Amino acid sequence: MEEVLKTRLKTALVFGIVVIGLLLMGKMGFTLLTASVMTGGMYEYAQITRQPKWMKTVAIVLGILGSALLLIGNPYTQLNFMVIMLAVVLYTFFIIAMFFKIDLPHQ
Numbered sequence: 001m002e003e004v005l006k007t008r009l010k011t012a013l014v015f016g017i018v019v020i021g022l023l024l025m026g027k028m029g030f031t032l033l034t035a036s037v038m039t040g041g042m043y044e045y046a047q048i049t050r051q052p053k054w055m056k057t058v059a060i061v062l063g064i065l066g067s068a069l070l071l072i073g074n075p076y077t078q079l080n081f082m083v084i085m086l087a088v089v090l091y092t093f094f095i096i097a098m099f100f101k102i103d104l105p106h107q
Contacts, residue, residue, distance in 0.1 A: 040063075043060050
């Protein structure tokens, strides 16, 4: 049990330093942090809901796409349009999943 706690403490320390470093970088660091959390969240959601491999791949690709939108977009012009397009892609994906009656465990 002690070994597990030591490992978790080391991991928390490293991630804490990385997060603080990114936040101190300013807007670009915050954007990188947000992008990595979004991509990781998409992957974790696919893992937790036990999706097939192709759906996990789609979740990761969409997370990376959303991250890229954050990194390259201008928040006052292009990003608004890109976020709307990402939402359309996501809704289309879920409509297709419903049409083909893909069993989603969180329904």
